[in-house]
Amino acid sequence: xxxxxxxxxxxxxxxxxxxxxxxxxxxxxxxxxxxxxxxxxxxxxxxxxxxxxxxxxxxxxxxxxxxxxxxxxxxxxxxxxxxxxxxxxxxxxxxxxxxxxxxxxxxxxxxxxxxxxxxxxxxxxxxxxxxxxxxxxxxxxxxxxxxxxxxxxxxxxxxxxxxxxxxxxxxxxxxxxxxxxxxxxxxxxxxxxxxxxxxxxxxxxxxxxxxxxxxxxxxxxxxxxxxxxxxxxxxxxxxxxxxxxxx
Amino acid sequence: xxxxxxxxxxxxxxxxxxxxxxxxxxxxxxxxxxxxxxxxxxxxxxxxxxxxxxxxxxxxxxxxxxxxxxxxxxxxxxxxxxxxxxxxxxxxxxx
Numbered sequence: 001x002x003x004x005x006x007x008x009x010x011x012x013x014x015x016x017x018x019x020x021x022x023x024x025x026x027x028x029x030x031x032x033x034x035x036x037x038x039x040x041x042x043x044x045x046x047x048x049x050x051x052x053x054x055x056x057x058x059x060x061x062x063x064x065x066x067x068x069x070x071x072x073x074x075x076x077x078x079x080x081x082x083x084x085x086x087x088x089x090x091x092x093x094x095x096x097x098x099x100x101x102x103x104x105x106x107x108x109x110x111x112x113x114x115x116x117x118x119x120x121x122x123x124x125x126x127x128x129x130x131x132x133x134x135x136x137x138x139x140x141x142x143x144x145x146x147x148x149x150x151x152x153x154x155x156x157x158x159x160x161x162x163x164x165x166x167x168x169x170x171x172x173x174x175x176x177x178x179x180x181x182x183x184x185x186x187x188x189x190x191x192x193x194x195x196x197x198x199x200x201x202x203x204x205x206x207x208x209x210x211x212x213x214x215x216x217x218x219x220x221x222x223x224x225x226x227x228x229x230x231x232x233x234x235x236x237x238x239x240x241x242x243x244x245x246x247x
Numbered sequence: 248x249x250x251x252x253x254x255x256x257x258x259x260x261x262x263x264x265x266x267x268x269x270x271x272x273x274x275x276x277x278x279x280x281x282x283x284x285x286x287x288x289x290x291x292x293x294x295x296x297x298x299x300x301x302x303x304x305x306x307x308x309x310x311x312x313x314x315x316x317x318x319x320x321x322x323x324x325x326x327x328x329x330x331x332x333x334x335x336x337x338x339x340x341x342x
Binding site for chain 2: 013014019020023025026027029030033034036037040041042044045058062068069070073074075076077080105132226227229233234237238240241245246
């Protein structure tokens with residue numbers, strides 16, 4: 001038996017996972033901020049880059065923006081259904097988000113193919129070096145997001161988002177599951193507590209880490225992946241006008 | 248962090264985001280002066296980013312530590328651009 005206070009759960013403090021994802025986002029701001037800042041400065045120094053930007057298709061870029069914005073909506077709907085404990089809707093929205101991420105990548109690949117077929121490569125000039133670097137780096141983040149979303153979707157399909165109900169082997173909404181069992185330490189008749197030391201109950205059957213994320217349900221990670229996905233969306237919100245609309 | 252109480256809230260935000268994206272295109276068709284156009288374009292981008300962060304990332308419900316985590320890299324980004332801006336705009340362009 002693992003003793004864990006419910007302080008974090010009940011006090012409104014930030015969980016370690018959420019703090020970690022915000023730190024990750026902070027570091028990502030530095031990565032993209034450095035690249036975007038450099039682009040802005042060089043763009044100001046080179047008004048002639050407008051000719052290069054004119055080769056980019058605004059309708060296609062707009063379509064990609066709409067796809068990514070819609071995927072953010074489906075992602076936040078997946079998170080909303082975590083609170084409602086509606087596994088089917090969670091899976092549906094996660095899959096929709098991942099598919100829209102793939103559509104985004106497909107459209108971006110189409111754009112890349114168009115550029116390559118016209119002899120435009122990253123080494124063509126500095127503008128295109130920035131274009132391929134910024135959009136390529138962003139695409140890598142989209143791929144990472146899709147991977148994380150599909151992993152969560154798989155957990156959802158296998159009914160592993162929440163701890164299994166005792167004896168049933170299926171997820172039971174409301175059940176805290178192992179790892180977050182809270183014992184009343186005032187009850188010294190508990191056999192797992194001897195001499196004031198709380199000892200693990202070796203006889204307890206723990207289903208393993210398949211659903212458990214450090215004592216928290218896998219479903220909690222939908223929020224974390226969602227934060228990352230929305231950040232990827234925010235990056236594109238700035239990349240689109242910078243690259244496409246400054247011609 | 249709690250999700251929006253009303254399901255329509257997220258949808259309404261999405262509608263605003265789409266409308267603002269269409270706003271880019273409208274601005275291009277109208278053909279406003281370049282400096283005004285750039286201000287509008289990046290103003291729209293900023294509003295869209297804030298809408299996503301505030302509502303979808305639930306920043307409005309987050310604690311101060313999150314804002315501190317985000318503010319530091321944003322400040323460093325601003326410093327990078329602002330410190331180099333005079334060099335780029337005045338020196339590099341030969342003024």
